[in-house]
Amino acid sequence: MKKNLLEILKYTLFIILGVLISDWFSSDQKKSKIESILKIIEKNYVDSINFNSLHESSINDILLNLDPHSSYIDAEKFNAVKEDMQGSFSGIGVQFSIINDTIVVVAPIAGGPSEKLGILSGDKIVYVEKELVANVKIKNEDVIKKLRGKKGSSVNVEIHRKGNNKLISYNIIRDDIPLKSVDASIMLDNNIGYIKLNRFAATTYEEFSLGVENLLTRGMKKLILDLRNNPGGYLGVAINICDDLLNANQLIVYTQGNKRAKDEIYSTKNGSLTNTDLVILIDEGSASASEIIAGAVQDNDRGTIIGRRSFGKGLVQEQIKLNDNSVLRITTQRYYTPSGRCIQKPYKKNNLVEEVFDSTVYKTKSGREVYASGGINPDIIIEVDSNLNYLKLNELISLGLINEFCLDESIKFREINISKEDFLNINENKFYSNFLLFLDMKYKPNYINGIGEKEKQFLRNFLISKTAQNIWGDDMYYLLQAKNDEFIKTAINNN
Known part of the structure; x- marks a missing residue:
């Protein structure tokens, strides 16, 4: 009922604008109609x-009538957005997953901080500040709120460790924990380097430059x-990266409004x-700053450029901070390649029209x-x-x-302190069979027996890659994923 009431009031604002109510506005003539109406309602x-x-x-509602990208962000949400784009946050420094209702x-x-104190992969967090957090149906966002906090502040966690x-x-x-923009910076072979960027934030160009320097030192001839x-981010970061890719005095982008x-x-x-051969991978999720580079x-x-048509975000927003620390992001320009x-x-009227193109x-x-x-x-x-059907695989992931x-x-x-070399020689089929046994016990017998061969190959590779990621980090994950990635295989073979 309350929700319906708010909806009625929202639309009433715009209906009233067309009605003559001069008696009400006698003392508010210099104020906007919307402000006056809100005051009357209050x-x-x-x-x-x-x-x-x-x-x-x-x-x-006003912004919805402009374009898809002009937006209003309240103060609380803006703090989270700002943290993401600054490239760091303050917390205890762990990657976590909620498994069987346990962190x-x-x-x-x-x-x-956690690594320095000796916290290990596989440790289960049972209490945070004496509050039980296991078997209480805790959500990801609740975990983040409990573990993050002001730099220098203390938080007590009690952990269950296997064997104890x-x-x-x-x-x-x-302490400050970096939010990486570069997911991977690796050599795929003796000549080909690979860098995966997930955003364009404050620290992205520095991370990118360090990755490039390392790969060039290792003999990279093609990136x-x-x-x-x-999804994009800071325009200036995309410009800096283009500066590394292009010769001097080449037009990168222009904006106009x-x-x-x-x-x-x-x-x-x-x-x-x-002097390095270059391939850019894009898809329907590549937007804004990604499209500027491409x-x-x-x-x-x-x-x-290899992949699929990019998202199609060619509007530039300027950010205006309001008195209550909320933010208005308003489109002021278009950018042009x-x-x-x-x-x-x-x-059209905020509904993207897929079928109409220039x-x-x-x-x-x-x-x-x-x-x-x-x-x-x-x-x-x-x-x-x-032909690929990932429904069952997505269910297992979720x-x-x-x-x-x-x-x-x-x-x-x-x-057993396995080496990378020994891990890379693991029999994928045996590893996959172990997973099937695990599913039979934990979930449903024969649940994925009917999936296609391509899906099986994807799953074999994904299981190995995720396990390696847990041990050695993101670089190892992407190195193994590259073997089964059609985009990357096409890029490697492109001359």
């Missing part, structure tokens, strides 16, 4: 209402830059990677034809394999069964 409405909630709902440490973060009869108590001093499922002058941004130097590389004929393409996906022909530096078409179209397209199996296996391998 003073006169028959029932008590949450005025702040109504006010914020009105703001969101399980997947791995302590290297150099973090008593709980182990730790007083952990929270595969993976921007799949990268109804109330903003045209601003062209050029590369400032011969970048550290100008567009600059494509239009300057600098490298090959060097050939003049605005790759914003068309929208068919105008644009030309790259060498004269190749490219199109805006609501995103960056790859030079080489990887089609979606409609139930935490794959995480549980891989964590158990990684603990066993740690106990």
Whole structure:
């Protein structure tokens, strides 16, 4: 009932705007109609209402009539967004998973407070500040609230460790924990380097530069830059990365708006990677800053774009902080690739219109034809394999069964101190058979016997990769995943 009441009030605001109520506005003539109406409702409405909630709902409704990317973020949510984009947070420094209604440490973060105190992969957190957190149906966001906090503050956790009869108590001093933008920076073979970027945050360019320097030292002649499922972030970070990819004085991007002058941004130097062959991987989750890089590389004929058409976000938002620390992000400009393409996906009344695309022909530096078409179209397209069915695999992931199996296996391998070389020689089929036995006991007998061969191969590779990730980190995970990744296999074979 309360929800319906708020909905009625929201829409009433806009209906009233068209009605003559001059008597009410005699003392508020210089104020906006919306502010005046809200004030009238607050003073006169028959029932008590949450005025702040109504006010914020009105703001969101106004922005919905502009474009898909203008937005309002309240103060609490903005703190979380800011933390994500700053590239760090304050906490105890563990990767965790909730398995069988228990918080399980997947791995302590290297150099973090938990690792320094000796907390291990597989440890189970039972109490936080004397409050029971096991078998209480705790959620991920609740765990984060309990474990994160102000830098320098202390939190007590009590842990159950395999082989110990008593709980182990730790007083952990929270510290800054980095949020990585570079998921992986590895050599796939003697010549080909691979970097996976997950966002464009404050620390991204520094991480990227360190990764590039390391790979060049190891003999990299070709770079595969993976921007799949990268939603974007800071425009300036994308510009800095383009500076490393392009020769000097090449147009990277330009922006222009109804109330903003045209601003062209050029590369400032011969970048550290100008003599390195380049492949960019994109998909439907690559947006904004990811599309700026892909567009600059494509239009300057600098490298090959492989994958699927990108998301299509070609609008630039400026962030305006309000008095209560909430934030208005409002679209002020469009951005254009060097050939003049605005790759914003068309929208109408905030509903994205997939079937309508700009068919105008644009030309790259060498004269190749490219199109805006609501995103960056790859030079080489990887089609979606409609024959693959991941429903059962997704169910196993969502139930935490794959995480549980891989964590158990990684603990066993740690106990025998297995080397990377020995791990890489493990028989995948035997490992897969062990997982089937685990499922028979933990879930449903013969549950995945009927899945196709491609799904089986994906699962075999995923189980090995996740187990390796628990032991050696993300680089090992991506190295093993590359063997079964059609995008990467195509990039490796592209000359």
